[in-house]
Amino acid sequence: MSTYDRVAELPLKIDSWEMEGLSIRPSPEFERLSTVIRLNGAGQTGLGEDITYEALDQIALQDAGPVHDFTQVTTVGQFCDLIAELDLFPTAPEREVSRLYRRWAFESAALDLALSQAGTSLASYLDRPLRPLNFVASMGLTGGPGGKESDVGRLLVKLDRYPDLKFKLDPSLDWDQSLIDQLAETGAVNTLDLKGQYKGTVVDIETDPELYRRLLVAFPDAWIEDPDITPKTREVLKDDWHRVTWDAPIHSVEDIASLEHKPTVINIKPSRMGGLKSTFDAYDYCDSDGIGAYGGGQWELGIGREQIQYLAALFHPDNPNDTAPVGYNAAEPEPGLPTSPMQVPGNGFGKPDNS
Incomplete structure (x- = not known):
């Protein structure tokens, strides 16, 4: 069985979803925007991040709000199949490749939620x-x-x-x-x-x-x-x-x-x-x-x-x-940053160990 086939079998329940906009201004003339996708279900939350580069595409997504209904899906695979059928852009993206970026945001959030609901991590699930x-x-x-x-x-x-x-x-x-x-x-x-x-x-x-x-x-x-x-x-x-x-x-x-x-x-x-x-x-x-x-x-x-x-x-x-x-x-990194090789959090799918 392929890795994806194993992941696709994970049960998934989504009750609602929402978004959070993030931003950073690395220079006076440029602001970087991204959007965190939050899928909620069974008392758990799954997160993913849309890294589409064009600010107008990010703003359009956030302004449109959570318009899609995900409450009928029961597995990660079903969710991915549904995402493949949906147009996740309220207006056409400035670049077609952005459709891939946004798809990853939703599907990674679904995987995160499914793992949380199963009480396991991706590493443990895949052994x-x-x-x-x-x-x-x-x-x-x-x-x-x-x-x-x-x-x-x-x-x-x-x-x-x-x-x-x-x-x-x-x-x-x-x-x-x-x-x-x-x-x-x-x-x-x-x-x-x-x-x-x-x-x-x-x-x-x-x-x-x-x-x-x-x-x-x-x-x-x-x-x-x-x-x-x-x-x-x-x-x-x-x-x-x-x-x-x-x-x-x-x-x-x-x-x-x-x-x-x-x-x-x-x-x-x-x-x-x-x-x-x-x-x-x-x-x-x-x-x-x-x-x-x-x-x-x-x-x-x-x-x-x-x-x-x-x-x-x-x-x-x-x-x-x-x-x-x-x-x-940062131009001058602060002291105390993790050095390579670093230990990553092992809880779920990239979440802090105390989450």
Whole structure:
């Protein structure tokens, strides 16, 4: 029986549901919004988080209120089938991929509620060990003192406070050889996210095969995530496919199976996979095909971060999971943050142990 089939059998009772808006303003010109989904039933509450990036899509959901009726479902599988039939967007989303993000929010809340009602945790239910979680901190290097240019000092501040911290970095076109050499000397670079699979977004960058070449040479042990594939970059990457990994193009098992080169590891983001079945099927596929996995976040503000940490600790704890505690996002992280490997809460599905 597949992992999803086991989860789908969990009994589920939903009496009502509601939403809570979360927000953070990381800069004066930008506010990040998310929505926590709360499913209530049999005296328990299940939580999930919609990480859709567009603020107007979040506001429309919260303004519409809990318009869908979930009271007739009796299992997690039935709930997932119902969610697949519903349009969860009061108005059409700005990006179609947001439908996957929102589906994950509702289905993860249903799983959380079902586990609470059963008085068990996902680890216990699946009879899998919940192991200490290895994580890396992701960041770009732009926005240093005095302007927008990349500055290795931003990384060094974090290393000074947490000397064993490893990083997933977003290279940019202004990374000259001096900056690359400084980064290499730290020994702290685990993954390089080239953002080559994003087109027409605020995060994608122009493809520079020469930058790719210099990065491959300077960081011979780093994972290379989401390179752009062109004739010139193919030539640069020809001897390094074993450390090329993928994130943005991966939404299903079919996406993994259709990759030109079988990856050593792959980034499985539950919110990007879009549901319990696609996520658990991806875990099963990677396990059977000898492909490692690591987790990644999408700027969660609430329970969504704890849930992806929990899944990573359950299915791929030893890999470079981009699931660091949110405190590491600060320019100067506070002392006392959990360090890698960290113990995640074992109660239910990412909830604190005392909940």
